[in-house]
Amino acid sequence: MTNSQALQVQAYHTCDVTEQVRATPGWHQHYRQMSPGLFSGHLRCLGLDGVEVYEERLNTRVEQFFRAPSGSLAFCFDQSDHSLYLLNEQSRNIWITPENYQEVAVVFDQAFLARHGVDPQRLEGLFMVPLGSGQNALFGSWLSAMLTRLGQADCRLQSQALAEQLLEDCLFILDNACQRLQGGALGRRDEERAIMRRVSQWAADCPEDTLNLVELADVAGVSLRQLQQAFKGFTGMPPGQWLRMRRLNGARRDLLVGEGVTVAEVAMRWSFWHLGRFSESYRQLFKEFPSETIRRRGRASV
Structure with missing residues (x-):
């Protein structure tokens, strides 16, 4: 033994x-x-x-x-x-x-x-x-x-x-x-799950891409209303907010790993065209300004 x-x-x-x-x-x-x-x-x-x-x-x-x-x-x-x-x-x-x-x-x-x-x-x-x-x-x-x-x-x-x-x-x-889900509710849930599966396939294959709501609905192959209902059920947020959060996270990743990048360059790369609004949205989500992320990255590399 x-x-x-x-x-x-x-x-x-x-x-x-x-x-x-x-x-x-x-x-x-x-x-x-x-x-x-x-x-x-x-x-x-x-x-x-x-x-x-x-x-x-x-x-x-x-x-x-x-x-x-x-x-x-x-x-x-x-x-x-x-x-x-x-x-x-x-x-x-x-x-x-x-x-x-x-x-x-x-x-x-x-x-x-x-x-x-x-x-x-x-x-x-x-x-x-x-x-x-x-x-x-x-x-x-x-x-x-x-x-x-x-x-x-x-x-x-x-x-x-x-x-x-x-x-x-x-x-x-x-x-x-x-x-847990039965009957008609299960059928609706399966339909919404299929929509989110198509969205997640796109998100996995194109992690650096940005889309607007109409383009995202085209990716999912459904109407904008169906897209909104699926997101509400599976993410608890509207698809527009999800796209914005996705872009902010992409910007943070670039700020953390990019050598010599500026806040303005990263903001434009992720379709944030108003630098002040980008900085404030970034701060609200991550509790630090983009410039602070760059300085923190610089200290970590020393």
């Missing part, structure tokens, strides 16, 4: 959404800050043989576009509405978290799934659908407590036994989960 071993939990505290993305290697991700405030993110990770456990906390609203690592199957437990979401590498969607968001996820890699006879293709139709179960909240809390316990130096467990237990527990919860 394998001897027990101390399992190492890695913990990160981040001060920018780009740092949060870098803390989770292997995922294809884009994060954008979508509500005002100084960003604060926390991430805890536990690596087992073929299994990763993550806990993520975000204080501001964050737009997340993500795909799970190639060949993997992810069970994501949303602690805000106690829903389970299944993801694989084909799952592409835009999701805007609420403020003070917490999620715990268990990710099984392709080899581990194959060894245990789990075929993700048999779960088609369940990906990115909110699945409700009475066990979701309890299991999510247990995962968080497990990471805390394993973060203590004297806690020792068998890695293989824990990985197999996590798979058994996740499949049991999935088996007992039910879709």
Whole structure:
């Protein structure tokens, strides 16, 4: 029998959404800050043989576009509405978290799934659908407590036994989960989800592009009214605000990494033609002026 071993939990505290993305290697991700405030993110990770456990906390609203690592199957437990979401590498969607968001996820890699006879293709139709179960909240809390316990130096467990237990527990919860939306509401939700999937496809393929509302509706293949309804249901904000937030986040990224760029150059690159309004909008979202971001970048490089 394998001897027990101390399992190492890695913990990160981040001060920018780009740092949060870098803390989770292997995922294809884009994060954008979508509500005002100084960003604060926390991430805890536990690596087992073929299994990763993550806990993520975000204080501001964050737009997340993500795909799970190639060949993997992810069970994501949303602690805000106690829903389970299944993801694989084909799952592409835009999701805007609420403020003070917490999620715990268990990710099984392709080899581990194959060894245990789990075929993700048999779960088609369940990906990115909110699945409700009475066990979701309890299991999510247990995962968080497990990471805390394993973060203590004297806690020792068998890695293989824990990985197999996590798979058994996740499949049991999935088996007992039910879709929350039914009937006509489910049909409307599916239609809105398809609209947002087309928007997220464009957002992923063209991260540097900017569009107006009419052009975005053309991308989605729907009327402007249908686009507005889909955004209201899935992001909690109108599409015009989403486009503006997207441009502000693009500008921040350029200010943080661009050598020798000026505020005016970055503002025009992201279609902000009034420099004063751009600076004030930027300050309202990120709690610092664009010039302060440039100075902070300069100090960090010294």
